[in-house]
Amino acid sequence: MYTVVLLSGGKGNRMQESKPKQYLLLAGKPMIMHSLERIDRLPEINEIVIVCDPLYRDVIKQMVKEYNITTKIILVDAGEIRQESVYNGLKVVSNEYVIIHEAARPFVKEGEFQALIDDSESNVIYGYDISYTVLKGNDFVSGVLNRSELINVQLPQKFKVSELIAAHDIAIKHGDIYTEDASLMFANSDQKIKIVxxxxxxxxxTEPIDLLLGEIIYKDYIINRK
Structure with a gap:
């Protein structure tokens, strides 16, 4: 069996809204519910750990009840940064494997979660080819990256819990901060990470325009391409 750690602790300041983006409506329902409903339909997942701001615990409980989510839900407080939030979630996982997802990525289909579960590798991530030129630099260009060697890292991601926690422990010991878990594991372990x-x-x-695009994506990709 699998646990999903669903990250829902972001403040969403760039959205310029009164509440975090993951609770805004998308296609008529709170954004977080798009992921929760699909995860809830997968029999191999028997536990969902939602990492959230304590102020939104009651909001999530009400949503879970309203949308009839039947999978076991565990609520955990978010950390100051994403890395801390993931670590907080991992500490309460009861299964050998975990799938990490973000509530702000509402367009992942059930089949994409299922593909991670069915993959024989322990650590598997989604990545998408980068189609644009990427340069290094701040005020001035300092280098050119070869886009054929790069991927746009996506979630969900599957990991063996013990291996990911061990990598987090090393990162904490060194005081290193990462923006997602594949890069953290790559830098702090010798485990293979498969890219799908x-x-x-x-x-x-992330930003207001993404919500507008999201309505289009939902109609074209989720509804019309089931």
Missing amino acids: RGTSYNIKI
Whole structure:
């Protein structure tokens, strides 16, 4: 069996809204519920750990009840940064394997979660080819990256819990901060991490324009391409 750690602790300041983006409506329902409903339909997942701001615990409980989510839900407090939030979630996982996902990525289909579960490798992530030129630099260009060697890292991601926690422990010991867990594990372990090709529809809702695009993606990709 599998646990999903669903990250829902972001403040969403760039959305310029009164509440975090993951609780805004997308296609008529709170964004977080798009992921929760699909995860809830997968029989191999018997536990969902939602990492959230304590202020939104009651909001999530009400949503879970309203949308009839039957999978066991565990609520955990978010940390100050994403890395701390993941670690907090991992500490309460009861299964050998975990799938990490973000509530702000509402366009992942059930089949994409299932593909991670069915993959024989222990650590598997989604990545999408980068189609644009990427330069290094701040005020001035300092280098050119070869886009054929790069991927746009996406979620969900599957990991063996013990291996990911061990990598987190090393990162904490060194005081290193990472923005997602594949890079953290790569830098702090010798474990293989398999890349599965994702899709361009799997965007993260970050800014107001993403929410507008999200309505289009939902109608075209989720409804029309089931």
